[in-house]
Amino acid sequence: MQLNGSTGTGLQSEINITPLVDVVLVLLIIFMVVVPLMLEGYDVDTPRASSEPAPQQAEASQVILRIAPDGCGILDPPAGDGLPSNCRVSLADHEIPATELPVRVREALGGRPRDQRVLFLAADDRLNYEGVLRIVDLAKSGVDDLTIGVITTD
Amino acid sequence: MQPGEPRKVQSAINVTPLVDVVLVLLIIFMVMAPHMRQGPGPEIDLPATAKPHEQASAARIVVTIDEHGALWIDDKAVAVEQLGDGLRAVAAGQSDVKVMVQGDARLPFGEVRQTMLVIEQAGFHGVGLIAERTDLGARKG
Numbered sequence: 001m002q003l004n005g006s007t008g009t010g011l012q013s014e015i016n017i018t019p020l021v022d023v024v025l026v027l028l029i030i031f032m033v034v035v036p037l038m039l040e041g042y043d044v045d046t047p048r049a050s051s052e053p054a055p056q057q058a059e060a061s062q063v064i065l066r067i068a069p070d071g072c073g074i075l076d077p078p079a080g081d082g083l084p085s086n087c088r089v090s091l092a093d094h095e096i097p098a099t100e101l102p103v104r105v106r107e108a109l110g111g112r113p114r115d116q117r118v119l120f121l122a123a124d125d126r127l128n129y130e131g132v133l134r135i136v137d138l139a140k141s142g143v144d145d146l147t148i149g150v151i152t153t154d
Numbered sequence: 155m156q157p158g159e160p161r162k163v164q165s166a167i168n169v170t171p172l173v174d175v176v177l178v179l180l181i182i183f184m185v186m187a188p189h190m191r192q193g194p195g196p197e198i199d200l201p202a203t204a205k206p207h208e209q210a211s212a213a214r215i216v217v218t219i220d221e222h223g224a225l226w227i228d229d230k231a232v233a234v235e236q237l238g239d240g241l242r243a244v245a246a247g248q249s250d251v252k253v254m255v256q257g258d259a260r261l262p263f264g265e266v267r268q269t270m271l272v273i274e275q276a277g278f279h280g281v282g283l284i285a286e287r288t289d290l291g292a293r294k295g
Contacts, residue, residue: 027180035186042206123263140205
């Protein structure tokens with residue numbers, strides 16, 4: 001076998017990039033197809049507002065997270081990434097700083113079976129939506145599979 | 155081309171420019187992907203939160219609420235009174251349709267709550283609230 005490329009035939013010295021092109025093209029197509037489909041957010045339940053009976057659950061076992069403007073003044077979009085440092089919310093009628101939410105929610109709901117980990121959210125209408133979602137994010141970060149029920153009726 | 159054979163014409167297509175273009179496209183898409191996480195509808199300022207979860211992509215309807223409270227179902231603007239009927243019309247014939255609400259970050263929570271109430275009354279139980287990750291630094295102010 002002749003190994004010297006300078007004589008006569010010339011050895012094929014280029015890298016075979018066909019597999020590379022295959023892989024890259026497939027990756028490109030995957031990204032182009034998937035990108036518009038990706039949405040991130042929070043699943044929330046809207047407890048039945050109509051005639052259907054609400055799921056049987058003892059009043060005492062419901063954990064309600066209340067957010068009021070005088071406890072947490074997020075009437076405008078919160079600056080930066082987090083919440084105002086003096087933000088206080090009420091979890092099951094105990095007023096706590098919002099930063100303690102992950103721990104407190106885990107204490108309150110972490111011991112329950114997964115399908116009964118429901119946190120009801122009662123937020124004041126005047127509060128900023130982004131601020132409320134950040135509080136929801138904090139509450140969800142404490143417990144896996146936490147269902148958020150938003151109280152939609154007035 | 156085999157060694158020992160007489161020289162042949164180089165018959166393969168030169169794919170180097172193709173590879174260049176495709177690689178650049180791929181990198182552009184990879185970089186842009188996290189910033190393009192908005193569904194159909196008008197451009198809005200999504201709420202930025204720490205850990206939003208991936209939302210199911212099958213059979214979904216995206217309801218957009220812009221900063222003035224105007225509503226869209228996917229790409230079509232609808233009046234508030236027609237939201238329920240519009241949702242039922244879009245969902246007709248599909249099963250297990252999930253409604254996603256993408257509300258502008260500047261809205262008061264009440265606007266979103268009332269929209270969720272209308273969606274609930276139209277027969278869709280549970281919604282997804284769309285947000286984007288803060289660590290992208292994609293705040294538009």
